[in-house]
Amino acid sequence: MSRFARRFVVSCGAAWPWLLVFAVGAALVLARAAYPQVVTFPDGWLLPLEGPINVAMDWIVENLRGVTRAISGGLGWAFWLAQEMLVHTPWLVTLAAISLISWQGGGLRLTLLIGAILLYILVSGYWTEAMNTLALVLVALPLSVLLGFAAGYLGYRSETARGIIMPTLDLMQTVPAFAYLIPILLLFGFGPVVGLIASVVFAVPPMVRNTILGFQRIPPAIIESACMSGCSRRQQFLWAELPTALPQMLIGVNQTTMAALSMVIIAAIIGGFEDIGWEVLSAMRKAQFGQGLLSGIVIVVLAVMLDRLTAAYAARQLPTTSHAGWPWRRFAVILVAAICGAWLLAWLVPFFADWPEALVFFPANAINAATTDFVMAFGEVMSRIKNAILYFLLLPVKLGFERAVVPFTWGVTFTPLAKTIYWLLAAVACAVAFGLGRWRAGVAAVIVAGFLFLGATGLPWALVVLAVGLLAWQVGGGRLLALAVFSLGFLLLNGIWPPAMLSIYLCFVAVVICILLGGVIGIWAASSDVVSQVIRPINDMLQTLPQFVFLIPALMLFQVGDFTALLAVVAYAIVPMIRYTEHGLRSVPRPLIEAGVSSGCSPWQMFWQIRLPLAQAQILIGINQTILYALGMLVIAALVGTTDLGQAIYIALGKANAGAGLVAGLGMALIAMTADRILQAVIRSGR
């Protein structure tokens, strides 16, 4: 016992700042009845940035009108050209051209896949819409690639430029796309051009990153050997550096394409016209799930097509590729010939020009009926599942046990006695952990207990600032503390604290589910090659899909609300958790496994004592990614009716209120960055 007591004292000594925070927290909670401003940030203290941003935005819009008109004119023209090429030509011409391009890039298998996809789109009846979307991507892509390449090369050559570019990229990728849609909207007005510009902005970062990476990874010997071969600076760039960096940059093109597609679809919210994103959106708004599903599938196959096509061209640049295609000059001749031939054929035979209505297969009504039947048949079960998760998981995290445990949901009342027992248990758990010398576990136990008791929306804001600040300071020092305080201060002063806490609540639940479920799947995949092979293509698929698509099945089965949003977020954010868990467990070095086996570890010991500790760093990276993915998806999920920051952005979008949208978007980005930096500091300190 004396050992226990000694350890307890030592733990108290180590954890005293936390004990202090707990004391302050308890005081705040006890005082909240008398002083409600403890929980609700006083209105009088607000310093909203919304107004100034709007004023600045008005000024910019006023003064940049000439520039924006020129840009949107140019883009409009480019889009018109792409539309002429894809939409207003006979389908046979488009089909022939894209098939030939796939053949050149990836041979027969790719051609068959892409031919099948195009035929499916024809049959689905969404040909025009799909081609409009493709035309948008076709215009956005070269712009993103060029801009990304230029910025990336600049970042490679100049240390200073890299210092500016990297944080900008972080910001561009963490600020939700919806948020910067608003200023673009104000600058360029409604219509396809806005979507174009937004997708260029959104799609540039992967290109920049991969360009920098590609150039940085050139082996020094290659640059030196080019020098010693007597290359001039220009020759060195064109003949040695560029070709060596090219494979990595083409991976960037692939990612950029997928980002552009994703954004082009989301942009339908502001620039809706006859494109596939608009189809999905309007179907969802009208609750026509059949239509939504069918057009969603078209998005999926479009994504698969673009992914495979660009990936094939990326692989083709490696000398390892087996498929070489035709020499480029011959390819150009064949392409032109095929296009002319197809055109002639379409001119002679109308079937090849316009796909006949009779051959369209559009079972939307059947799907709607089936969905209705399904919901009728299983509605009872599904609503029970939904309610169970809502009452026992979502509400406690959102409102805390003290408000969620009521007879209507739990069937019991959270009596003062129960509350006392609850806190006693938490205190005992903490004390035991302290006595065992694990003060971090003890502190975590109290934090979790407090969080669940008060709920995300019931936490005194000062307590959150104190606890997050202390955590940031302990893992990352002064700079991290400054970031944490700045982020939370930003949320408080701008009056977006309540929706931000709602975002955190939804994100928290989603991340916990992802960690548990994804962790289990990852462990399973790491121990079984069969599972791994089944999971991998599914993961690939989930990662290439535009985020939008995740909403459709969730919405079909469970109407609007937090639960539906949760499902969509989990489906999207679980992928990195699975991936990193499996990778971490699988990449434990062979000698260590053998050392474990020869020491006589049972499989159970092997897992807990060797694999898991060694995989810990990778798993933490997976958790980090999952959090970022979940926050990113949260904004999209606002479309199915949440009440969080995402919704605030979405509402601002509807009102074209740039200030409100940007403030909410920045708030989201700051939450993401703070979470990311704190976790990364934890990962670093664990090494």
Add this chain to the structure above:
Amino acid sequence: MNDQPEAKLSVRDLWKIFGPDPKGVVSGEFPRMTHEQRLAHVRASQHHVAAAGVSFDVPTGHIFVIMGLSGSGKSTVLRSISRLVEPTFGSVTLEGTDLLGASQSELIEIRRHKMGMVFQDFGLLPHLDVIQNVAFPLKAQRRPREERRERARQMIELVGLKGREHAYPHELSGGQKQRVGIARSLAVEPELWFLDEPFSALDPLIRSQMQDEFLRLQTQLNKTIVFVTHDFLEALKLADEICIMKDGEIVQIGTPAEIVLRPANDYVRRFIGDVPLANVLRAEDVMSPAWDDGKPHPTVARQAILDEAIKLFDETTETVDVVDAEGAVIGSLHPLEVIRSLYHDQPETAA
């Protein structure tokens, strides 16, 4: 070593200093300081010395090996000569022309026509096949395509890769890759040939084979060579002259025999520890003046390694004569001297 007539490449008092302001460090009083003062001065100004006062000459057709462990500055010296790294102070002259004063465009011309370099990790361009890689320096000179191909083919044949012209680097083994690297470096018929640990990335058998081939090539081509290695045995096997470096400074310069028989200090002596001397020392290195006792002795060439000469001793033979290329006796070997030299006893002091 200074009696050699014309030096093709001459390096004088070469310094390479890293830090915030290297040029500032070597300005002012620096040229007038002694070596020790300079070292102290550089350290006092928080700079790091990669090469300190390196001087040597390489005569035409010689293989000059710079040997040192990692961090000794050997690669820095090589890169300073080829100006892949800009030296901070000193001079490098190639047949009297100042290399360090050359402008960028002059430097490109010099590299195009006078220098070739082989790298430890090959530096082959992954997107070009063997023949394109070898022809690359000629392409940089904008020579006509046919000429490039022809010349590249000759080089590929020279290094024994005929038949692999259209393979890509990732399809080649390490040894083959380095053959491509060698062929490329020779494509422009350089006068100066730099090799930066060319065989270090290869496994031991291939390495030894490549070393033999390197020597064969050199008897054919007679280039002026600066060869960098961390492998003392490789240095002994290949060098006409060895320069041992430590912490950016030269510890000793000499022929392999001079180094082995008269190491400058304990640092050098430690390298010699496990060297099979019988394979390094040559008959002429350990011979004493000719011993004429009227009897006929077996003879051995002056270039022969001791391992061969020892086989000539038997129960009745106590003297072996060393002869030059014309067959004239220039000295004799005695068992006791041979044994002493093999056990690191220095002949002069041991007597």
